[in-house]
Amino acid sequence: MGRSKRNSSANGTSGSGGDSSSTAPSPKKPRVRIRGYEDDDVPRHESRRSVEKVGVSVGVVLIAVVAYFTWQGYLETRVNTPFDSEKIVTQEMMNDRERLWGTYRPGNYFGMKTRSPGSPIFGLMWISPSQYRQGDLPLRHWCEQGDNLKKYGWLEHDGTNFGVQELIDGEVKLTTSFVKNPQASVYGTEWTVRIRVEQSDFAVRNASQVYVFFYGSFEEGHSGWIMNVGDFRLDIYPRGDDIGPEFSLTTRSRGPQTITQLIRSSLRQVQPGVIGLPGSVMSAQETGAASPDFVSYQLIGVTPFEVDVVFRSEGRSEIAVPFSGAAYDSALKAWREKFNKK
Numbered sequence: 001m002g003r004s005k006r007n008s009s010a011n012g013t014s015g016s017g018g019d020s021s022s023t024a025p026s027p028k029k030p031r032v033r034i035r036g037y038e039d040d041d042v043p044r045h046e047s048r049r050s051v052e053k054v055g056v057s058v059g060v061v062l063i064a065v066v067a068y069f070t071w072q073g074y075l076e077t078r079v080n081t082p083f084d085s086e087k088i089v090t091q092e093m094m095n096d097r098e099r100l101w102g103t104y105r106p107g108n109y110f111g112m113k114t115r116s117p118g119s120p121i122f123g124l125m126w127i128s129p130s131q132y133r134q135g136d137l138p139l140r141h142w143c144e145q146g147d148n149l150k151k152y153g154w155l156e157h158d159g160t161n162f163g164v165q166e167l168i169d170g171e172v173k174l175t176t177s178f179v180k181n182p183q184a185s186v187y188g189t190e191w192t193v194r195i196r197v198e199q200s201d202f203a204v205r206n207a208s209q210v211y212v213f214f215y216g217s218f219e220e221g222h223s224g225w226i227m228n229v230g231d232f233r234l235d236i237y238p239r240g241d242d243i244g245p246e247f248s249l250t251t252r253s254r255g256p257q258t259i260t261q262l263i264r265s266s267l268r269q270v271q272p273g274v275i276g277l278p279g280s281v282m283s284a285q286e287t288g289a290a291s292p293d294f295v296s297y298q299l300i301g302v303t304p305f306e307v308d309v310v311f312r313s314e315g316r317s318e319i320a321v322p323f324s325g326a327a328y329d330s331a332l333k334a335w336r337e338k339f340n341k342k
Contacts, residue, residue, distance in 0.1 A: 096188075097186050097187065097188040097189055098160055098161075098180075098187055098188040099115065099159075099160055099188065100114050100115060100116070100188050100189060101113070101114055101180070101188060101189070101191055101311075102114075102115070102159075102160070103157070103163060103178065105121060105123065107142055107143055108123055108124075108141065108142060108143065109124060109140060109141065109142075109143060109152060109167060109176075110123065110124040110165060110167075110176045110193075110195075111123035111124065112178065112191070112193065112311075120216055120217060120218045121216070121217050121256060122193075122214070122215065122216050122217075122234075122309075122311075123141070123214070123215055123217075123259070124141075124176065124195060124212070124213070124214055125139060125140060125141045125212075125213040125214075125215070125260070125263060126139075126140050126169075126172075126174065126197075126210055126211060126212050126213065127139050127140070127210070127211040127213075128169060128170060128171070128172050128208060128209075128210055128211075129209055129210075129211070130170070130171060130205075130208055130209070131169075131170055137264060137267075139260065139263065139264055140169060141259070141260045141263075142260065147169070149167060149168060149169050150168040150169070150170075150200075150202065151166060151167065151168040152165070152166070152167040152168070153165065153166070156336060156339050156340070158335070158339055160180075160188075161179065161180050161335055162177070162178060162179045162180070162331075162332060162335040162336070162339075163177060163178055164176075164177045164332075164336065165177070168200045168201075168202070169200075170200070170202065171199060171200055171202055171203035171204065171205060171208050172197060172198075172199065172200055172203075172208050172210055172303065173197075173198050173199065173200035173201075174195060174196065174197050175194075175195075175196040175198075176193065176194070176195055176196075177193070177194050177196075177332060178191055178192065178193045178194070179191065179192055179323075179328060179331045179332050179335060181312070181323040182331060183321075183323065184312075184313070185313065189313065190311060190312045190313060190323065191311050191323075192308055192309065192310045192311070192323045192324060192328050193214075193308070193309040193311075194306060194307070194308050194309075194328060194332075195212060195214070195306060195307045195309070196304070196305075196306040197210050197212065197301065197303050197304065197305055197306065198303050198304035199303050199304070207242075207302050207303050207304075208302070208303050209244075209300065209301070209302050209303075210300075210301060210302075210303060211275075211298060211299070211300050212298070212299045212300075212301065212307060213263060213277075213296050213297065213298050214236070214296070214297050214307070214309050215249075215259065215263070215294065215295065215296035215297070216234065216294070216295050216296075217253055217256060217259060217293065217294050218293045218294070231313065232311060232312065232313055233311075233312060234309060234310065234311055235309075235310040235312070235322060235324075236297055236299075236307065236308070236309055236310075237307070237308040237309075237310065237322065237324045237325070238299055238301065238305065238306070238307045238308075239305065239306050239307075239308075239325075240301050240302070240304065240305025240306065241302075241305070242301060242302035242305070243299065243300075243301050243305060244274075244299075244300035244301060244302070245270075245274070245276065245300055246297070246298065246299050246300075247270070247276035247277040247278075247279070247297075247298040248277055248279060248295065248296060248297055248298065249263070249266050249277035249278065249279065249280075249281065249294070249295065249296040249298070250279065250280045250281070250282070250292045250294070250295050251266070251280070251281040251282060251292055251294055252282065252292055252293050252294060253293060253294040259294070262294070263277075263296060266278060266281065274300065276298060276300075277296060277298045280292075308322075308324040308325070308328060310322050310323055310324050
């Protein structure tokens with residue numbers, strides 16, 4: 001007799017046993033509300049775009065505020081408010097005859113001028129032929145670093161009456177000084193400059209040949225008259241055991257900034273080993289149209305030697321004793337002693 005086989009699947013169950021656990025429900029997604037909308041209503045990319053717009057707007061506002069205050073600060077710097085205080089320099093002080101003349105030429109090794117507009121200018125140049133290099137004429141005038149002076153500057157200067165300066169150019173030492181003439185009819189309107197040239201402590205030779213130039217440039221085109229001064233003249237008194245030839249230049253210049261080149265280009269060889277100024281140099285047009293406004297004196301000497309340049313009023317020039325030599329020595333000594341007692 002056959003035995004029927006029971007099918008285990010008839011009861012709907014697996015023979016190996018099924019998973020009787022039920023499936024767990026998924027967690028509920030949190031709802032995000034932006035500007036009154038839920039995230040179900042606003043796409044996420046639009047939410048990010050809204051936040052970015054807010055950031056840009058805030059940045060623009062901040063930049064505008066910073067720009068406004070920066071502009072206001074700039075405007076404050078453009079307002080010129082008068083300084084309500086006593087003036088340091090007044091017109092009365094400009095007319096002070098005691099201080100009319102002085103060494104008011106910064107940038108030059110030595111020079112004299114007045115404080116008046118259109119003042120003539122006087123100045124010093126020199127050449128030490130021993131320092132000559134091929135193609136380079138060592139003409140000293142402006143305070144140039146390339147001149148390689150070992151020393152220059154005022155030793156004593158009271159700002160009004162006198163001054164003493166020392167310049168060391170290689171083997172040569174120049175001592176420049178000035179004193180206002182105490183015998184002038186109006187004190188401060190006449191003066192004397194002394195230029196002493198000698199061997200420096202760095203010299204390896206006993207003596208040196210030096211070319212000294214003293215010039216005057218007159219912006220108003222008058223070589224013998226100055227506003228606030230009147231008629232004047234310059235007298236030159238050289239002293240030394242070996243004073244060589246003297247030369248001069250009378251011409252027209254194109255302003256103080258061209259004087260160095262004017263002297264340099266005017267020098268000519270006058271004899272073997274000697275260069276000098278050519279005298280009067282005026283073109284045909286200049287001769288008939290205008291008077292010269294520049295004059296220079298040149299002296300060639302062997303150290304030691306000195307030159308006194310005396311500036312005085314024309315009306316006194318024929319009767320007054322030149323403020324030079326022993327008279328100058330005495331006045332300079334008195335001023336130096338008074339200065340060093342302070």
